[in-house]
Amino acid sequence: MKIVIIGGVAAGMSAATRLRRLDEHAEIVVLERGEYVSYANCGLPYHIAGTIAEREKLLVASPKYLRQTFNLDLRLQHEVIAIDPQQKIVTIKTPQQPTPIQERYDKLLIAVGSQALQLPIPGSDLPQIHTVRSIPDVDQINQLLADGARHAVVIGAGYIGLEMIEALQQRGLTVELVELAKQVLPLFDHEMVSEVADLLQQHGVKLHLGASAQRFVPTNQQIAVHLSDGRQIKTDLVIMAVGVRPASQLAQAAGLTLGERGGIAVNQHLQTSDPAIYAAGDVIEVQDTVLQQPALIALAGPANRQGRIVAEHMLGRSSRYHSSQGTAIVKVHTTTCAMTGASEKSLQRAKRAYHKIYLHPNDHAGYYPDAQQMHLKLLFAPADGRILGAQIVGGAGVDKRIDVLATAIRAKMSVHDLTELELAYAPPYGSAKDPINMAGFLASNLLDGTVKFWYAEEYPAITEHALIVDVRNPDEYAAWHIPQAINLPLAELRAAIPSLKAQAEGRPIRLHCMVGMRSYIAYRILRQSGFENVATLAGGALTLKAFTH
């Protein structure tokens, strides 16, 4: 059997090594366009930053190692320019040969990844404008830095954009960010990341949110970036990080079916419309775990695992790739932003019913030093409490909780199941009621009617017909409060019920506190004391502030 793999990094090389482990005798040819295989794309920004100082570290497995250990026919600078599914032949361009060469296959894997999007605007081919996808990209950026670049504009505030901002700042540059959305990390719901925008500003990044680059104009050694809001930014370097699209042109030209989102369509065995041709990694369209609709998920974990599955299925095993849920994480200075499953936006876009809760627990017991607060949003199905998605922003312990929730989503757990999880507790690591249990409590309370929430998006309209009652302490109220709110500390609430009744004059009561815990207790007291129309602010003032930011 002769297997040809196009693309020698995450999906491609994971397939190649697994193939060899499973079949010592297959002929395995890996064709890689570039000069590097098995490199850590994800480490590229950290190499620019200097955090990963040695370039060699990015090369996870060397060609020599791969050839020796896995007996791979590994060919660098071999670009596949055509696939002929009928003849089972690929056509290859390589500087080592004057004319294209051909290679026969029994089974083919297309693992060519994605392409960084380029803005189709004037000047986008200027030499100071770079995307970050490969080692040569990084070498070129490093060259510009060595040549004295002092100022950079990063376009796009996704993971790579934010990592690049921090990297360039670590190299001493002044950085400005241009992002079309009115928020950073556009995959997140905006209220979850408004503090990340603040954080960037605190670190000296000038933000241009809700703005787009219109054109790039060369000026002396620099370029001027013209924004949609009329501003111009003179800069030495532009990082274009506006997203990726599947590199599916090769497959399309070969007549393979693409999906509705432009990735290669595959079945659960990762076979394309031609069963002898597989595809894996960024280039394919996957099933979204939660939304059960086609999705493009350009992440390394799925790519690696897909490659492994392709290898197994090529060799006759029945392995399947079920779906991707888009679990992702990014470090922004000391803050971690993580998500898994659907966001509120994506649920709205897909017109799915959902409930949501917010909480702001500590990563570990408050009485043990250095507890750090995190902000957690959980989305779940009104019908059965099935977990749909989660977003967490904070410091320590964020990655842990998102992974637990990612596991829970994969296990099709409901919020009730979260209340039962027995997670590891000792004071340095968690709380007897872990944030995950807490999320389960809140969500179950909402589902079974123990609590009724009101939400930040109802503010300020809500103030027109409801009485806002702030149940925090007077000093907290004095320091900051919702303009229309009256103050009635939780500890005094029971005694104040008669006067509150009078004050409400039949109006609905909308409670709030700082994180939502005290006002939840207040809610329970009032609901059982003759108040019918009461609700408590989900996530409290912290979420309100994040929302109205």
Added chain:
Amino acid sequence: MKIVIIGGVAAGMSAATRLRRLDEHAEIVVLERGEYVSYANCGLPYHIAGTIAEREKLLVASPKYLRQTFNLDLRLQHEVIAIDPQQKIVTIKTPQQPTPIQERYDKLLIAVGSQALQLPIPGSDLPQIHTVRSIPDVDQINQLLADGARHAVVIGAGYIGLEMIEALQQRGLTVELVELAKQVLPLFDHEMVSEVADLLQQHGVKLHLGASAQRFVPTNQQIAVHLSDGRQIKTDLVIMAVGVRPASQLAQAAGLTLGERGGIAVNQHLQTSDPAIYAAGDVIEVQDTVLQQPALIALAGPANRQGRIVAEHMLGRSSRYHSSQGTAIVKVHTTTCAMTGASEKSLQRAKRAYHKIYLHPNDHAGYYPDAQQMHLKLLFAPADGRILGAQIVGGAGVDKRIDVLATAIRAKMSVHDLTELELAYAPPYGSAKDPINMAGFLASNLLDGTVKFWYAEEYPAITEHALIVDVRNPDEYAAWHIPQAINLPLAELRAAIPSLKAQAEGRPIRLHCMVGMRSYIAYRILRQSGFENVATLAGGALTLKAFTH
């Protein structure tokens, strides 16, 4: 409705607060023997250490707060000395009254926790000998330290024992450890914690493993601890941390059914044999999630969640507590030891079939700075790959992986499911193939016959009939190797197959490397090159060394 709760800490107070939230009008009486309620037992060692400097921090919720916010009839120094299930009356001793008083209940919760075990040996009532369960215990220990104690003996190397060792060392004491088992952390399998014993020794702790205290003899201001191995240790302070037992005497005297392990027997609603009487926390016997047999699990998470379930069921909800899986974690200096589900020992005791694998992955991508190696052991069912238990020892990221596995166990996942988990990956947090995915790969390989392991416990007997082949590099072999092993680096294996065949002379081949990865690849090569009887050492030399420690 009048509800009486005996015991005002984790289970008791969680029930009380949830009761009040669900029922504003119930009469809720909390009877607590001591002077404190809602305190952080788990923080006690850290308070002695000075890590939690302020004593007030241990008091998670003050009586004033609890009375005000939750309208609880909270009575300190009220010890229940008898329960009369027929009359629905408890009898209470309190210094505030000359004679016992009585209190009627409609529903009763017994949440009296556990008692620290005392060794029944001569001298165990000496004033320098202390257990660590309550704030007064800690005050007494602190007093001994203030009085100039310089040397301590800790008896018992469980969680509390290890936390106390570190605490006392932080206070400047010289500490010796006496433990009956031949290992520290006796709930763990020994090979997983042999490095923890080393770590303690490196930190200056003198270990007496496999030894027991026989008697305590007063000598001047000190006491001499006489050990089973004939040694005597003169010390100023003895910490007795030899375990706990459920404080079920009160229930037993009231005629309530106890379980086979001595805890109060309860149904899934946490009702005792008298349906008006509930029990929760350390005092009950629970169902073991994995072994499906009665277990005593003295942990704060279960206690808190059980209290909440009792409250719900008392008020007519159908809530259930399904089982406990014993997820636990402890910090020993910078090392974290964590486990969930069954251990190999407990599986053997219960005569359950199991498979096991070992791996030693990094907490995050090796190319990103400061990656820390962890040691992971996974136990799973031979029939269907169902996860039975896990133990992890290492630095960063251990708590995350144990929580993911704890969630997977609760979800009844198999090792195949682990291969599919989509966990959050960016270089600072994990790897594209997370340690959890890796564990799934190894275990699936074992189950489907892709790999055959040999285990450290087979050594050295195995050397009598098998050829041990060390596939590491010559420099690694030179630095350390199994005496009987020959060296054949992985990169040269294919070429050396003919000579290896000759050398093996028909003997089985037992491969190994450092962590098990290279020898797994070697295994795959040899198995497909005419070698029938081959196996690769699970966990490699690292596990072998830990085993034969």
